[in-house]
Amino acid sequence: MASDNKNFQQSLDKLISESKSRKDENWSGTMSEYMAFVHDDPNVAQSAPARIYDMIVREGSDEINRPYRLPHYEDIVKYRFFDGEIFGIEEVLHDIVRFFRAGANRTETGKRILILVGPVSSGKSTIAALLRRGLERTEVPLYAIKDCPIREEPLHLVPRSLRPKFEELLGVKIEGDLCPVCKYRLTNDEQYRGEDGSVKWENMPVERIRLSERSRIGIGTFQPSDPKNQDISELIGHVDLGQITRYGEGHPLGYKFDGELQIANRGLIEYIEILKCDIKFHYVLITVAQEQLIKAPSFPQMYIDTVILSHTNQTEFDKFKSNKENEALHDRMYPIYVPYNLRVGDEKAIYRKLIDQSEFKDKVHVAPLTLDMAALFAVLTRLIPSKAAEVDLLKKAKYYNGEAILEKEKDPVDVRRLWMEGKDQGEGMSGISPRFIMNALNIALGSAKDQAKCINPVDVIRALKHQFDHHIGFSDEERGRYVELLMAEKASVLAEYRERAKKEINKAFLFAYEDQAQALFDNYMKNATAYCLKRKIVDPVTQDESDPDEKLMRSIEEMIGISEGARGEFRQGLFVFKSDAIDRKEDFDFKSYPPLQEAIEKKLISDLKNIVSLTLADKSRKDPKTLERKHEAVSKLLEKGYCPVCAESLLEFVGEMLRKEE
Numbered sequence: 001m002a003s004d005n006k007n008f009q010q011s012l013d014k015l016i017s018e019s020k021s022r023k024d025e026n027w028s029g030t031m032s033e034y035m036a037f038v039h040d041d042p043n044v045a046q047s048a049p050a051r052i053y054d055m056i057v058r059e060g061s062d063e064i065n066r067p068y069r070l071p072h073y074e075d076i077v078k079y080r081f082f083d084g085e086i087f088g089i090e091e092v093l094h095d096i097v098r099f100f101r102a103g104a105n106r107t108e109t110g111k112r113i114l115i116l117v118g119p120v121s122s123g124k125s126t127i128a129a130l131l132r133r134g135l136e137r138t139e140v141p142l143y144a145i146k147d148c149p150i151r152e153e154p155l156h157l158v159p160r161s162l163r164p165k166f167e168e169l170l171g172v173k174i175e176g177d178l179c180p181v182c183k184y185r186l187t188n189d190e191q192y193r194g195e196d197g198s199v200k201w202e203n204m205p206v207e208r209i210r211l212s213e214r215s216r217i218g219i220g221t222f223q224p225s226d227p228k229n230q231d232i233s234e235l236i237g238h239v240d241l242g243q244i245t246r247y248g249e250g251h252p253l254g255y256k257f258d259g260e261l262q263i264a265n266r267g268l269i270e271y272i273e274i275l276k277c278d279i280k281f282h283y284v285l286i287t288v289a290q291e292q293l294i295k296a297p298s299f300p301q302m303y304i305d306t307v308i309l310s311h312t313n314q315t316e317f318d319k320f321k322s323n324k325e326n327e328a329l330h331d332r333m334y335p336i337y338v339p340y341n342l343r344v345g346d347e348k349a350i351y352r353k354l355i356d357q358s359e360f361k362d363k364v365h366v367a368p369l370t371l372d373m374a375a376l377f378a379v380l381t382r383l384i385p386s387k388a389a390e391v392d393l394l395k396k397a398k399y400y401n402g403e404a405i406l407e408k409e410k411d412p413v414d415v416r417r418l419w420m421e422g423k424d425q426g427e428g429m430s431g432i433s434p435r436f437i438m439n440a441l442n443i444a445l446g447s448a449k450d451q452a453k454c455i456n457p458v459d460v461i462r463a464l465k466h467q468f469d470h471h472i473g474f475s476d477e478e479r480g481r482y483v484e485l486l487m488a489e490k491a492s493v494l495a496e497y498r499e500r501a502k503k504e505i506n507k508a509f510l511f512a513y514e515d516q517a518q519a520l521f522d523n524y525m526k527n528a529t530a531y532c533l534k535r536k537i538v539d540p541v542t543q544d545e546s547d548p549d550e551k552l553m554r555s556i557e558e559m560i561g562i563s564e565g566a567r568g569e570f571r572q573g574l575f576v577f578k579s580d581a582i583d584r585k586e587d588f589d590f591k592s593y594p595p596l597q598e599a600i601e602k603k604l605i606s607d608l609k610n611i612v613s614l615t616l617a618d619k620s621r622k623d624p625k626t627l628e629r630k631h632e633a634v635s636k637l638l639e640k641g642y643c644p645v646c647a648e649s650l651l652e653f654v655g656e657m658l659r660k661e662e
């Protein structure tokens with residue numbers, strides 16, 4: 001045995017230098033050559049969960065800019081692997097990656113069945129699809145024993161007694177035993193028999209393989225067809241009756257290894273609607289997850305290395321959990337909840353992606369704020385009112401989205417706590433799906449195609465309303481609640497759009513808006529600083545001294561409801577904020593302090609209101625000055641991403657609103 005090992009070491013050294021050829025897609029060779037590859041890069045022999053973990057991590061990650069971190073997610077990152085496909089559920093992805101890491105380390109957690117629980121089109125199948133596709137293009141090459149019916153890991157050839165030595169030599173852990181077919185070939189085929197009668201396992205042929213869903217290599221999908229009439233052989237293969245008469249019962253060559261679990265060996269099996277299937281299927285799956293074995297009746301057991309990924313909806317999962325009969329199964333499953341998106345920005349990104357993939361791309365103009373309003377509606381339907389903080393749903397949506405919104409309260413809302421409360425309440429596990437919203441968007445886009453070639457928020461609100469009138473599957477109560485959120489007079493999407501539309505128009509009418517805002521800001525800061533330092537304002541030219549301009553400061557502060565009594569505190573807070581910013585060497589301009597920015601914008605807008613309503617009300621458009629002003633506003637809107645059609649619609653929408661207000 002000792003000289004065997006020495007010879008092996010020599011050929012190993014030689015082969016390592018030749019191992020460049022492992023890059024070759026169609027490589028085939030012998031077991032000893034394969035071991036040289038493993039020695040060179042132990043990753044080639046990684047287990048299925050390790051392979052999946054590696055393929056995700058290998059693509060890199062980015063930091064997440066969020067003002068808060070949830071407990072247990074302090075180390076959260078954004079994995080590039082899911083970029084452009086999954087939006088806004090980074091915590092979920094983090095959980096999933098953690099599960100694969102546990103699997104790669106062969107911990108107890110990793111030996112459970114992963115089950116994604118969530119509402120329809122929350123991203124469960126997209127996640128599964130990305131993992132399947134990822135496996136098809138992994139960089140690290142994968143090898144198998146040639147002609148093995150389950151394409152097993154060649155290291156299974158290493159005899160048990162030699163494993164400690166080889167593990168040390170190759171730098172990998174060797175797990176699992178030969179499948180019955182390979183074992184049979186090795187012991188019965190003359191070509192693996194040395195002159196002295198020893199088994200030449202190192203001569204077994206090995207080939208490079210690629211996982212492929214279409215070719216059913218390493219990627220399986222299983223969906224219970226008829227739960228009453230399900231055959232377990234769909235999962236674990238079956239005795240080949242034609243061969244059994246030839247070889248006899250229990251013979252390795254008398255079995256068909258075409259069960260979905262055997263197909264999924266080395267990769268992943270996606271089990272759709274797992275909880276709908278018969279309990280005997282669960283036990284097979286648990287044995288595979290736990291012991292990595294298929295125990296088929298009257299056939300030798302088989303080692304399987306695969307990740308079992310399944311998904312189900314909340315109702316089905318709750319039913320499963322409450323059923324006493326399933327108790328033994330509960331702790332064998334690892335549920336990860338996949339809720340809907342709760343951030344408007346991320347939800348919007350989903351629609352953007354879907355529109356870009358559709359026939360409407362470049363054909364229909366989508367006006368600014370259109371997708372924002374659709375996304376806001378979707379998020380609102382998913383939110384649950386907070387018991388801990390005094391925020392309405394609209395405000396909650398804005399907090400979640402990280403929008404700087406004004407806080408008049410003394411204690412600003414703790415977004416982290418708000419988020420955690422929502423998580424406990426199961427927020428995001430119900431509400432309107434992205435699919436429902438996309439259907440409405442598609443209707444709006446479709447009708448825009450021939451006529452205006454542009455859709456705006458009003459079109460979408462209308463299309464959503466239409467969807468509710470013609471969609472089966474909502475109770476009257478749900479429908480009522482959703483329509484309220486969509487178009488009630490207050491705290492609805494329509495109400496929010498009115499506000500935003502007005503702002504858009506005002507900004508368009510404000511010539512050099514940012515310059516004006518900055519000038520007003522500078523003036524305010526000069527006065528507020530003097531106030532805080534109890535100094536006079538000195539005129540730079542005349543050197544005349546005067547008191548800070550209380551009237552100017554109050555006219556801005558009133559815009560955000562700062563009372564007479566609270567003005568000192570507000571100014572002091574601002575003063576400290578400014579000093580800190582300067583200490584940190586940060587720019588300090590009118591956008592630096594969101595409450596003040598809001599106040600300044602409102603002040604500018606209120607000064608402008610009369611001009612705007614005059615211009616928009618001038619239906620005859622004969623006054624050249626008014627016409628000029630309107631023309632300027634439209635070109636401002638075009639710069640901001642409007643087209644002539646939606647710019648005109650916006651002007652009309654706001655004009656109508658201002659007329660009603662008067």
Ligand SMILES: [Zn+2]
Nearest residue numbers: 148152179182
């Ligand atoms: Zn085999």
Ligand SMILES: [Zn+2]
Nearest residue numbers: 365454643646
């Ligand atoms: Zn447009």
